[in-house]
Amino acid sequence: MTVAIVDCGGANLRSVQRAVELQNMKSIITNDKAKVSSASYVILPGVGSANSVMQSLKSNNLLETVKYLTSPVLGICIGMHVLFDQSEENNTECMGIISGNIKKFNPELNIKVPQMGWNKVTFLQEQVKKLDDYYYFANSYYSQIYNHTLATAEYGQPFTATIQKNNFLGCQFHPEKSSHAGKRFLNYFFNEI
Amino acid sequence: MITKRIIPCLDVKNNKVVKGIQFKNHQIVGSIMNLAKKYSNDGADELVFYDISASTEGSIVNKNWVSKVADVIDIPFCVAGGIKTLEDARQILNLGADKISINTPALINPNLISQLSNEFGSQCVVIGMDIKFKDAEAYLFAKTGNEKTAYCTNKKAIDWLLQVQDLGAGEVVINAMGQDGVKTGYDLELLRSLERKCSIPIIASGGAGGPDDFIDVFKKTQVDGALAASIFHRNEFSVGQIKEALRANNVNVRL
Numbered sequence: 001m002t003v004a005i006v007d008c009g010g011a012n013l014r015s016v017q018r019a020v021e022l023q024n025m026k027s028i029i030t031n032d033k034a035k036v037s038s039a040s041y042v043i044l045p046g047v048g049s050a051n052s053v054m055q056s057l058k059s060n061n062l063l064e065t066v067k068y069l070t071s072p073v074l075g076i077c078i079g080m081h082v083l084f085d086q087s088e089e090n091n092t093e094c095m096g097i098i099s100g101n102i103k104k105f106n107p108e109l110n111i112k113v114p115q116m117g118w119n120k121v122t123f124l125q126e127q128v129k130k131l132d133d134y135y136y137f138a139n140s141y142y143s144q145i146y147n148h149t150l151a152t153a154e155y156g157q158p159f160t161a162t163i164q165k166n167n168f169l170g171c172q173f174h175p176e177k178s179s180h181a182g183k184r185f186l187n188y189f190f191n192e193i
Numbered sequence: 194m195i196t197k198r199i200i201p202c203l204d205v206k207n208n209k210v211v212k213g214i215q216f217k218n219h220q221i222v223g224s225i226m227n228l229a230k231k232y233s234n235d236g237a238d239e240l241v242f243y244d245i246s247a248s249t250e251g252s253i254v255n256k257n258w259v260s261k262v263a264d265v266i267d268i269p270f271c272v273a274g275g276i277k278t279l280e281d282a283r284q285i286l287n288l289g290a291d292k293i294s295i296n297t298p299a300l301i302n303p304n305l306i307s308q309l310s311n312e313f314g315s316q317c318v319v320i321g322m323d324i325k326f327k328d329a330e331a332y333l334f335a336k337t338g339n340e341k342t343a344y345c346t347n348k349k350a351i352d353w354l355l356q357v358q359d360l361g362a363g364e365v366v367i368n369a370m371g372q373d374g375v376k377t378g379y380d381l382e383l384l385r386s387l388e389r390k391c392s393i394p395i396i397a398s399g400g401a402g403g404p405d406d407f408i409d410v411f412k413k414t415q416v417d418g419a420l421a422a423s424i425f426h427r428n429e430f431s432v433g434q435i436k437e438a439l440r441a442n443n444v445n446v447r448l
Binding site for chain 1: 194195196197198233238239260263264267268269286287288289291312313314315316317363364391392393394395417418447
């Protein structure tokens with residue numbers, strides 16, 4: 001049971017790997033197609049920009065590989081954004097695994113951009129209510145609420161905190177930086193997706 | 194909605210946590226790892242480490258402890274001190290820090306802010322503003338890690354705030370130097386004068402002496418977080434106690 005943490009050039013690889021270790025899972029940091037395909041779980045950590053993550057996936061021939069993965073995949077923050085059709089960040093075309101677009105927070109809603117800090121996340125279905133908690137966010141771009149939204153939070157308006165389509169789970173927050181709440185969320189990913 | 198953040202600040206010198214008063218007479222208060230773990234367990238929302246030896250002695254922070262901190266805590270943390278280039282920042286972020294904070298190098302080379310922001314995203318880029326009043330006007334100070342090197346720049350706080358926002362900074366720490374370590378409350382007037390023009394998160398620093406100071410700063414200003422050192426280092430109040438007091442006064446905190 002190996003977890004492939006895809007190296008998209010972001011800087012939080014170490015923290016993500018550490019969080020995975022705390023779940024008693026073995027992980028590798030890689031951008032090798034074969035290793036990503038054969039992993040039991042795949043994580044797209046995503047720090048930087050949607051454009052840089054897409055470029056990195058493209059240059060390692062990982063776009064198709066990720067798209068057709070059947071193992072559980074977790075996209076964190078920008079790793080979640082690239083699962084959508086498109087991101088407003090540098091008008092980046094993304095993988096189109098989940099229908100929808102990523103937009104920039106509107107400062108006219110009397111909010112600071114970027115959103116930085118711990119926000120209350122509410123899961124929508126009874127069986128995952130146990131995951132309701134404060135999670136750590138650091139983002140300027142967000143997903144509105146869609147059919148596949150699993151959990152929401154409020155920042156000037158409601159937005160998607162977690163989304164799931166089949167084996168693809170995306171979270172806008174950083175579970176690796178969200179203390180106990182993050183640990184429970186990762187446990188959910190490894191055991192219940 | 195997003196909660197207000199309580200951020201213990203650890204001044205680091207020669208691999209130990211130290212604390213001075215108004216940036217002078219630093220005394221050792223404990224080990225980096227012990228305090229990092231303690232504050233994280235107490236419910237701190239994030240931690241800030243200022244390597245005060247680095248910014249005044251011209252070296253980048255000794256980086257070994259950064260990765261050790263990343264291994265023992267699971268909340269975000271920011272590292273400041275002597276980060277002058279993109280590569281310095283990359284090193285610190287790769288070791289597990291979530292944000293880097295710069296002060297003097299940004300004043301000397303403001304374009305560094307946009308370079309950092311473009312490379313790592315604005316959420317990684319914090320600008321520390323050390324501010325003191327001169328002729329009733331708030332000015333930026335540089336090289337503040339040591340009283341002998343600290344000097345007043347000709348930049349007014351408000352002008353610099355607008356400039357760093359434009360350049361892509363993701364957050365500012367407003368540090369009222371006159372209030373540092375004296376525990377008489379945050380400089381509410383300074384914060385109010387700056388926050389009106391601020392579209393990015395703003396963190397208050399300098400002057401926290403007790404729960405009332407935190408209640409005041411969150412009730413009377415729009416700041417997103419409050420940073421404090423002495424009251425936590427000396428075990429006068431825990432982060433949890435401060436948050437309980439805030440919640441009792443209807444300030445939205447993570448408990």
